[in-house]
Amino acid sequence: AQSVTQLGSHVSVSEGALVLLRCNYSSSVPPYLFWYVQYPNQGLQLLLKYTTGATLVKGINGFEAEFKKSETSFHLTKPSAHMSDAAEYFCAVSSYGNKLVFGAGTILRVKS
């Protein structure tokens, strides 16, 4: 069975500071890993995904994530937070690339 744990249901950073959202997964097979962002009353938008190959994945809006198999982690980072980054972020895992198993989400607050 697959599972995702997102550490910290709420994260607060100052504008311009580093964003780090943590995600650990459990999967019995090589995983596909995803990060999504959700703005209020909107659907999920794909930020980035890891399937195979390079373990450092770059996504939209300056976000990136690194797949670390030894740590079963896929943490999301952005060097400098912007006010528009305030949203809820979901990490998800998929085996064989079909249905997604999501974490509980992390709400990112950006302080001016």
Add this chain to the structure above:
Amino acid sequence: GAGVSQSPRYKVAKRGQDVALRCDPISGHVSLFWYQQALGQGPEFLTYFQNEAQLDKSGLPSDRFFAERPEGSVSTLKIQRTQQEDSAVYLCASSPRDRVTGYFGPGTRLTVT
């Protein structure tokens, strides 16, 4: 181009009523997924179609939930005899192949009173 659309965006139903939620995937997308997102939680998988075939319905919480995609395009999620615990946002996603790539619709917020 047009993304995944869902209708209605909001639905209020009295307990015991039947509801039907519609998903229009991106044109030509083979795969279609339904997820349920309860308040304050991450989405949970309900069911998966590849064209008109429902290949996985393991996430449907009860036999009151039924999904169809008869022509391999538009899909309908039907909930019979709605209960309060069915209150959630129902998300639809489509993919051009048999691999999820993450094109989600805006969701339908269902409130059962």
